[in-house]
Amino acid sequence: MFTKETNAYLELLSTSSTHSNLHRFKELLEILGNPQEKLKCVHLAGTNGKGSVASLISAILQEAGYKIGLYTSPDLVSVTERIRIGDILISEKDFERLLFQVREAASKFQNKSLFTYFEVLTAIAFLYYKENNCDVVVLETGLGGRHDATNIITAPLCAVLTTISYDHVQRLGSTLKEIAYEKAGIIKPSIPTISYPQEPEVLDVITSTCQMQNAPLYFCDLKELTFINNTLEGQVFNYKNYQKLSIQLLGKHQCYNAALAIEVIEVLLYLGFTIRSEAIYKGLAKANWPGRLDIIHHKPLFLIDGAHNVQGALALRDAITYYFKGKKIIYLFGSLKDKDYHQVLELTMPLGQIAILVTPPSTRAIRADLLQKQIQNYCPQVFAAATLKEGTELALSLADEESVIIAFGSLYFIGELPKILETCL
Incomplete structure (x- = not known):
């Protein structure tokens, strides 16, 4: 320390x-x-x-x-x-x-x-x-x-x-x-x-x-x-x-x-x-590079990805379409205000069934509850979590063994997920 x-x-x-x-x-x-x-x-x-x-x-x-x-x-x-x-x-x-x-x-x-x-x-x-x-x-x-x-x-x-x-x-x-x-x-x-x-x-x-x-x-x-x-x-x-x-x-x-x-x-x-x-x-x-389509748990499959701009969102969308076609997709998403999150959401959210929103630990973060209404246009079920741990627990409770949980949007929170996940399982 x-x-x-x-x-x-x-x-x-x-x-x-x-x-x-x-x-x-x-x-x-x-x-x-x-x-x-x-x-x-x-x-x-x-x-x-x-x-x-x-x-x-x-x-x-x-x-x-x-x-x-x-x-x-x-x-x-x-x-x-x-x-x-x-x-x-x-x-x-x-x-x-x-x-x-x-x-x-x-x-x-x-x-x-x-x-x-x-x-x-x-x-x-x-x-x-x-x-x-x-x-x-x-x-x-x-x-x-x-x-x-x-x-x-x-x-x-x-x-x-x-x-x-x-x-x-x-x-x-x-x-x-x-x-x-x-x-x-x-x-x-x-x-x-x-x-x-x-x-x-x-x-x-x-x-x-x-x-x-x-x-x-x-x-x-x-x-x-x-x-x-x-x-x-x-x-x-x-x-x-x-x-x-x-x-x-x-x-x-x-x-x-x-x-x-x-x-x-x-x-x-x-x-x-x-x-x-x-x-x-x-x-x-x-070669290994953590945080980029990185599988951190199996059954349910849990991935973290640093997609936070349009190009990253396109790569994530392509990966979801290729690897997880027909799967139940649960998102954990958080973003900073200065990112083009509108386009990121437009590219990714229609592929998911559930979106759980979190607020990254940054003064530049956009609050989860403020994103909720925007994402309802793209995804059937949308929730705003008070904490990242709460969001992770909710994602796990809504998933079955065949579901895929994908956390993305900001590197400010995905790095915390492996440790948080350990406490939730």
Whole structure:
């Protein structure tokens, strides 16, 4: 457990500004010895799939024998999930030790305004990976790309762009072109860029940015991907010359993410990394990313999923249609006010028979009772639960062994569900 002082400081940071000042953040890192300049990074940005692609790349590189730092966000249960080496999370002792270093460095500024929560975590991550001599750091942006704290790095091994669509429109822009511009901000001069196939207006931005930066641009080719088997136990597929690849991540979109990860590995091979085909097969098969079509209980089947925007909702809808056709679907749903939850509901709720609404533990959450009337247009039975535990108990009481309970909408509450479920069974 963190000390009270650490918890209080993290809470203070979480309520401060979320807008990074890269010039000021650079000064902080200079005081800390510029640990980021000693790291070789694979830098990822995008709207959906960043965490999955990052975990797939990391798993392959680990199988190839490299020491890999993995920096992701958000976390489901503990902030230490964001900073790991291989499969091992940063210890609370190391986290607090490095947090103290960052606070000491921040105290040297005449301007005493707080750095953002994400800036502090990013500084801790850079220090941790540097002192542990990681061979590669797989580095996921927090929000956007151009002004993201991770974009302080100047020469990554490569830039990776996952699917780009609408999300965080208040910060990134109201059009795909504006959002793509922010995401493409991680593209650096002469550095290879690997992208998921994108919408035409997004593609235009990425292509023109790469041309201006003289950066080689590669895409994964989904026409080269064929599905062999797709069950709740995992998926098997072919991609280009790789035959019978397997992943345990569910949903066809995860096979597409795996194809993007393979393209990144191909670029790293060109850059001189030693990665045998065996490492690709084993890494993909071992990769795990909690909270994304993640089965946490059987009979009844209980899944948690981080779908909170339109693209995530489309992937969830496709998965429900494929895996659970004809099943009784019970939803546990909660959302933040600043998400496009209207479209998320429109895409998912008609596939369910029961919706139980909860209020995520965030000041940005929309109250469950305020959502109730809206969802009644889509789903036959709708309930608003006072607590997440109450909602979970209600879902279980309404389910039989053949039912499927799906909790989704906000990562702010799905991370709590595995522990809550244990108390309900």
